[in-house]
Amino acid sequence: MTPRSNRTMTRLITRLAQVSAQSALLAAAALLPQAVSANTGVALQHFSANSGNLPSAQRGARNFMAYCSGCHSLKYLRYERMGEDLNIPPDVLKKNLMFTSDKLGDQIKIAMPAASGDWFGRVPPDLSLETRARGADWVYTYLQSFYLDDSRPMGVNNTVLAGASMPHVLWELQGWQKKAEHAAEGEHGGGHHEGSGFEQVSKGSLTPAEYQAFVGDLVNFLDYASEPGKQARISTGLKVMLYLFVLLGLTYLLKKEFWRDIH
Ligand code: HEC
Numbered sequence: 001m002t003p004r005s006n007r008t009m010t011r012l013i014t015r016l017a018q019v020s021a022q023s024a025l026l027a028a029a030a031l032l033p034q035a036v037s038a039n040t041g042v043a044l045q046h047f048s049a050n051s052g053n054l055p056s057a058q059r060g061a062r063n064f065m066a067y068c069s070g071c072h073s074l075k076y077l078r079y080e081r082m083g084e085d086l087n088i089p090p091d092v093l094k095k096n097l098m099f100t101s102d103k104l105g106d107q108i109k110i111a112m113p114a115a116s117g118d119w120f121g122r123v124p125p126d127l128s129l130e131t132r133a134r135g136a137d138w139v140y141t142y143l144q145s146f147y148l149d150d151s152r153p154m155g156v157n158n159t160v161l162a163g164a165s166m167p168h169v170l171w172e173l174q175g176w177q178k179k180a181e182h183a184a185e186g187e188h189g190g191g192h193h194e195g196s197g198f199e200q201v202s203k204g205s206l207t208p209a210e211y212q213a214f215v216g217d218l219v220n221f222l223d224y225a226s227e228p229g230k231q232a233r234i235s236t237g238l239k240v241m242l243y244l245f246v247l248l249g250l251t252y253l254l255k256k257e258f259w260r261d262i263h
Pocket of ligand 1: 064067068069070071072122123124125127130134139142143161163164166167169170218
């Protein structure tokens with residue numbers, strides 16, 4: 001080959017590599033469309049739930065019991081199991097997390113059945129399988145998307161679940177926000193945090209970043225509740241892989257030993 005055709009070849013190969021890398025990226029992007037709420041079409045914030053983050057799941061459990069268990073049950077989960085999985089000793093569990101029952105073997109039910117049966121026609125759903133049904137992104141975004149809306153009976157609405165009848169139970173932590181005016185969108189002026197579509201009306205006791213972390217803990221806990229055996233499944237899987245790997249090494253050595261005199 002002449003140096004010239006050589007260069008052409010190199011260029012061709014480089015181009016081919018670029019094209020295939022681009023199409024691989026495009027294919028990957030097509031597989032990962034931006035998640036939107038099925039109910040309202042609002043873009044969801046991404047959150048990779050990690051129930052293996054024990055401190056986070058523990059905080060989530062505590063906060064769920066304090067802020068949510070008044071209305072929402074986790075009927076497929078028992079206190080005892082939760083305590084074992086999340087490493088919460090029974091006495092701490094009984095003292096700090098069990099408001100609805102004093103039996104460790106009980107399922108997690110709602111605190112006040114009479115008071116919480118009906119919120120403007122809606123019964124608060126059981127949340128055992130919530131992150132599996134809606135996805136972690138949905139729950140994560142939902143808990144950050146309550147906003148003031150005079151047209152609603154309680155003055156609150158949610159961009160992810162339009163007409164939600166759940167009150168904004170975390171308002172003391174997040175503060176109040178309203179929908180950003182269309183004209184103001186894209187500007188980064190006073191209190192409007194980028195891309196959220198909301199304007200802060202009053203401050204809560206947590207900063208926006210702290211509130212986000214608080215919601216993340218809740219979602220990690222709900223992710224745990226939706227599949228309590230997940231971490232055990234993952235660690236068993238790893239052990240099995242390790243075992244097979246060691247076995248592979250031994251089998252290879254054995255093969256070498258058998259064939260040593262034949263070659
Ligand atoms: C005062 C009662 C009450 C409290 C406390 C409460 N919720 Fe709710 N929640 C509701 C009601 C009622 C609905 C149903 C809303 C609807 O469908 O309009 C709901 C709906 C939800 C949904 C959406 C369910 C779905 O898939 O449609 C999630 C997620 C949720 N709540 C999470 C929480 C979490 C997390 C907490 C604690 C921080 C909490 N809720 C505290 C009453 C409550």
